[in-house]
Amino acid sequence: MKKLLSVLLAVLMVLGMAACSGSGSSAAPAPASSDTPAEPTAAEGKVLNVWTWNTEFWDFLGKYYADEVVDEYTLKKGDVTIKRTTYPSDGGAYQDALDAALLNQANAKDDEKVDLFLAEADYILKYTNSDATMDVKSIGVTDFSNTYAYTVSAASDANGVVKGVSFQCCPAAVIYRRSIAKDILGTDDPAAVQEAMKDWDAFDKLAADAKAKGYYMIPTTNATYRVYSNNATSPWVVDGKLNIDANIERWMDQSEEYVKNGYTAYTSNIWGDEATSEMFASGKSLCFFGPAWYFNFSMTNAQDPEKGCPGDWAICQGPQAWFWGGTWMLAATGTDNPTMVADIMNTFINNEEVCDALVAKEAQFSNNQKVNNKYATDPNFGSEFLGGQNPNEVFAELAKNIKFENVTQYDQLCNEGLQTYFTEFLDGQVATRDDAINNFKDYIRTTYPSVTVE
Amino acid sequence: MPKKKSISYAKWGYIFIAPFFLVYIIFTLYPQILTVYNSFFEYYRDGLTIVGPNFVGLKNYQTLFQANNAGYVPIIKFLGNTLWLWIIGAVPQFTVAMLLALFFTSTRLNIKGQQFFKTVIYMPNLIMASAFSMLFFALFSQVGPINQLLVANGWASQPINFLGMRVTVQTLIGIMNFLMWFGNTTILLMAGIQSIDEALFESARLDGSTSTQVFFHITMPLLMPIFIYVFITSMIGGIQMFDVPQVLTNGYGIPDNTSTTLIMYLNNFLGISKNYGMAGAVSVLLFVITAVLSSIVFKTINKK
16 A cells, blocks of 8 residues: 555656656747638738737837737737737847747747747848748838838848848937027028038037036936947948047047036936936937937837927937838748738838828838838928927938948947946946957957957 | 665665756856867858858967057956955955854844844845946946936035046945845855854853853854855856956956956857857966865865
8 A cells, every 4th residue: 555655656756757747848839820711711820920019019000010019919800810029138138039940940840930020230131141031022022112222131131032121210410409409509490400510510509508508418417329330431340350440549539528528417328217318308418319210119208298399309410321220021921920920010011001101100211212212302291399390301312322331240239339338438347448349348248249259 | 595685765766856867967067168169160150151160179268368559468357356356355245245144043132123224234136236227337337326316415626537436336246246246145145154163152152251252252253164155156156257347348358358248258259250179268367266266265264
């Protein structure tokens, strides 16, 4: 009896463990939709997986494409369920998770395969130049006549095969506070403000004037970083070696100067609480930098009905022309929903109704020139946030000159790393600029074994 | 006459402990061996291309000990950081834990509501380290409540950049580790003290020894095995310090890499390029360091 009992106990123990590990492994992947019919009714999958690092595009997908928003992570279009998988972009977490999923694409079940994923300019090359993405012309996205040329070349591989499309065009501008500009310059007229900051020398001079009136020119030294890095004349990595462009050096010079002179409110990360607190009405900073998506999606503090100051803003080109970011939709190789993937892409570049809504209702600068230009010349079109100013008028002009150049797949972490480590120098935590650069080089050495750092 | 067989129960012992060994081999031993194996290979990702595995011998270890442009070897600096960050948390942790354990176990003081206090001091340990770190991150940001308080009361003329300065970042990490672990240490030390025969304390008191004498001549010597255990586990935990500084410094070990710990360094290798070779080399090194330090501590404290 005793023996029997002990055998039973031992078996139970082992079983219990087997059960634990069993349930553990089956719980990991997202459960497939339970109402999938037993026999396949159509050739294409019933679940479309979309990968994103924020909800900007997902919200548009819900509003302008799907039939029904089921919940925060699920949409319905016909009998297809659209699911969202999101990881934060910071520190490469999104790329990291996406890479793992794409490398596992061949083994994943149809309903768990990545079908459509978003990528930023900073690392889009990594995906377009690999077999993980496919030729969108082959699935039915063929009409690029209305899109901006740079958005197509950015999503093309080395041989010119187009792997994706963008739903936005991202010429960027200076977004300034009207009330502060009035106080400093006596006017908030975009043309006059532009004249006062038409190049970096003028910008510096205006910064001194701002300081004299008790304001800051910029919320953080990192705010101008993208203007400089976007105008770099060489990429981050040349022939496998880390390369720091002269324009990045110029940004360092300016940042050092601005901290010394007190022209900047903070030295922090642009997304951090410090810099974004300057967007409130109580903020003392004149200039923010960014494209349409920046002021309609990332300046939520400025849009805050109580503490914000919507309407007290305006845009002008600023000291140097540049563009920033953009979100591309790429078609993942192995997708079981090619038709819907192509349909989504076509919707956001060629469906004029949708593009129209993006501009008129969402303050986007869409990737449809026809629609954008229509609004650019429409005297009745204006943004409430920008105090009635027509942003398309500015952006349509700036969009003409965008070239997608000097880009590498390593850009995101090079940009993040350089800003982080140089900020330590600005904060007085490392003695010299060289120390900061050394720390940055160590970081790149650890992060990218394939890049030679000298 | 046939020889009578004796009944052996030994096999049941093996059957009962088998599950542990099975799990240990699959989930601990095998990965450990794989780690050592990987450390001799060039094996990482460049974009979506997998490079390797190519056997490179000891090259990963050589790379690990190469001086950087500033002339120092990063991993040595990170080892120093790790030990320092552990010490500034561990010293108050052990002091306070020892005092509390003595107070709680003292039959002379006979503190009321012990159960309540034990629960309260253990509480911080139940919070996830990353959540705890995130909380401090928000509290001490330049626009966070602590700075608002300081400025509003005139204690600081402008917000203090707590998360950008070496002293404050390291202090915050020390405080967090202390808060998280002193309760745990207290409970363990209490258990150790309670296992000492009460008669020893009583007779010492009858002989007129002072509390200090009791502590150094009775409590401490008899507590030694438990104390060494707690000390070594704390040290191993310290060498493996990761989540608190990682979250507080957003993974950058700011400022000037002075709060980058060894595991954070390891984690950086495993970031976007999944560098199993270099990460393996760091792990092996970590194993050696832990083993050496643990045996040194064991030898010195355990000396009769």
